[in-house]
Amino acid sequence: MDHVSIGGRYRFLRRLAQGGSGTVWSAQDDLGIFDKCAIKFPYCDPIDQSIRDRYQREACFLALLGESPHIVRPYACGESNGVPYLVMELLGMSLRELIDLYRYDRTPLSLDFISDIITQICSALVIAHRNLWPGAILHLDINPNNVLLQSTAGARPVVKIVDFSSARVARQRHLLALPTEGTPGYMAPEQERGDREALCPATDVYAIGVLALELLLLERGQVAWLQNSLVGTGVQDDHTPWESPLLIARRPDVPIALWHVVRQATRASATERFGDAGALADAWTAAMTQASHIAAAAAEPVHLLPALDPATRTQPLPCPATEILTQRVPSPVARPIAGLASLLASAPHRPSREPLSPEAVLQERLIAPPQR
Numbered sequence: 001m002d003h004v005s006i007g008g009r010y011r012f013l014r015r016l017a018q019g020g021s022g023t024v025w026s027a028q029d030d031l032g033i034f035d036k037c038a039i040k041f042p043y044c045d046p047i048d049q050s051i052r053d054r055y056q057r058e059a060c061f062l063a064l065l066g067e068s069p070h071i072v073r074p075y076a077c078g079e080s081n082g083v084p085y086l087v088m089e090l091l092g093m094s095l096r097e098l099i100d101l102y103r104y105d106r107t108p109l110s111l112d113f114i115s116d117i118i119t120q121i122c123s124a125l126v127i128a129h130r131n132l133w134p135g136a137i138l139h140l141d142i143n144p145n146n147v148l149l150q151s152t153a154g155a156r157p158v159v160k161i162v163d164f165s166s167a168r169v170a171r172q173r174h175l176l177a178l179p180t181e182g183t184p185g186y187m188a189p190e191q192e193r194g195d196r197e198a199l200c201p202a203t204d205v206y207a208i209g210v211l212a213l214e215l216l217l218l219e220r221g222q223v224a225w226l227q228n229s230l231v232g233t234g235v236q237d238d239h240t241p242w243e244s245p246l247l248i249a250r251r252p253d254v255p256i257a258l259w260h261v262v263r264q265a266t267r268a269s270a271t272e273r274f275g276d277a278g279a280l281a282d283a284w285t286a287a288m289t290q291a292s293h294i295a296a297a298a299a300e301p302v303h304l305l306p307a308l309d310p311a312t313r314t315q316p317l318p319c320p321a322t323e324i325l326t327q328r329v330p331s332p333v334a335r336p337i338a339g340l341a342s343l344l345a346s347a348p349h350r351p352s353r354e355p356l357s358p359e360a361v362l363q364e365r366l367i368a369p370p371q372r
């Protein structure tokens with residue numbers, strides 16, 4: 001089969017992932033400007049004007065924000081036989097894949113690593129939230145699938161946010177008509193009940209809080225648990241430090257002030273949350289200064305769950321993960337970032353499912369076969 005391309009130059013290589021409404025492929029730019037890139041196009045049928053508008057909006061938001069080091073860089077957008085597409089820089093694995101690997105391995109992510117991820121997400125979103133013209137840009141779909149890691153030569157992973165397809169400018173009149181979207185479990189209450197006027201930077205703060213909790217516990221849907229375990233201490237919010245045995249049992253390395261930050265980020269009422277991602281980042285950093293004291297006091301490294309030990313493993317790891325995890329440093333809690341660097345190097349773009357041939361996908365997506 002000859003190569004399938006779009007836009008007369010982007011040659012499809014393989015399918016990387018499928019999101020809520022788009023399919024993303026890696027591609028080769030035959031013009032040689034971008035070399036490898038990622039292309040997203042919709043898989044829904046029929047492709048009507050609202051979908052084209054959505055792609056245009058996403059491209060506009062990326063054009064406004066893509067200079068940020070933590071937001072995916074857009075290369076081009078266009079339409080092929082009525083199907084809109086977006087070309088962007090090619091990134092590595094998503095936080096969803098990373099969380100799944102660690103959960104499978106029953107190994108916690110280190111606090112330093114989580115902090116690094118959260119502060120990078122915040123620094124991407126603070127630019128959006130404090131954007132002056134046309135106003136505060138809200139992402140509205142922060143979840144582990146939309147936070148990607150970029151493989152770098154250095155030890156520190158670079159986090160990049162993708163998928164501005166649900167984004168909007170806060171309180172912009174004509175965007176208020178759009179239905180609210182998002183991912184269940186990560187949507188703030190105002191977003192979940194479709195209160196468009198109430199969407200604000202604190203709506204994204206909620207999603208970051210949920211994501212932080214998931215990174216800390218490697219479990220989803222734990223907001224109620226966190227709220228209850230703090231309430232159960234019988235101590236007022238502003239009387240820190242206090243202790244919750246439940247929290248300490250789950251993550252003894254996490255300073256209680258950080259649980260408090262996550263709790264405040266995930267408050268039901270937007271006015272009780274941090275005002276925007278910048279305020280959340282400041283509070284997170286302040287709470288993390290307490291972490292060093294706690295770490296010094298702890299005699300043992302934190303192993304909440306059985307550490308990686310092939311002798312005690314009951315289930316085989318999937319093949320790529322075995323390779324990755326055996327390359328990882330012995331204590332992922334102590335040195336996870338170095339572990340991540342080798343992980344990204346060895347499996348940067350794992351497809352989430354068996355890839356179809358480009359031709360089959362194009363047919364499936366109603367894109368006409370390429371001109372030969």
Ligand SMILES: Nc1ncnc2c1ncn2[C@@H]1O[C@H](COP(=O)(O)OP(=O)(O)O)[C@@H](O)[C@H]1O
Pocket residue numbers: 016017018019020021022023024038040072088089090091092094145146148162163164165
């Ligand atoms: N630039 C990129 N490089 C590599 N993978 C990407 C890129 N952009 C998106 N992806 C992957 O494709 C998935 C779907 O893309 P996304 O923009 O989130 O589409 P949707 O709007 O359908 O959710 C993402 O969750 C991510 O795993």
Ligand SMILES: [Mg+2]
Pocket residue numbers: 019020145146163
């Ligand atoms: Mg998505």
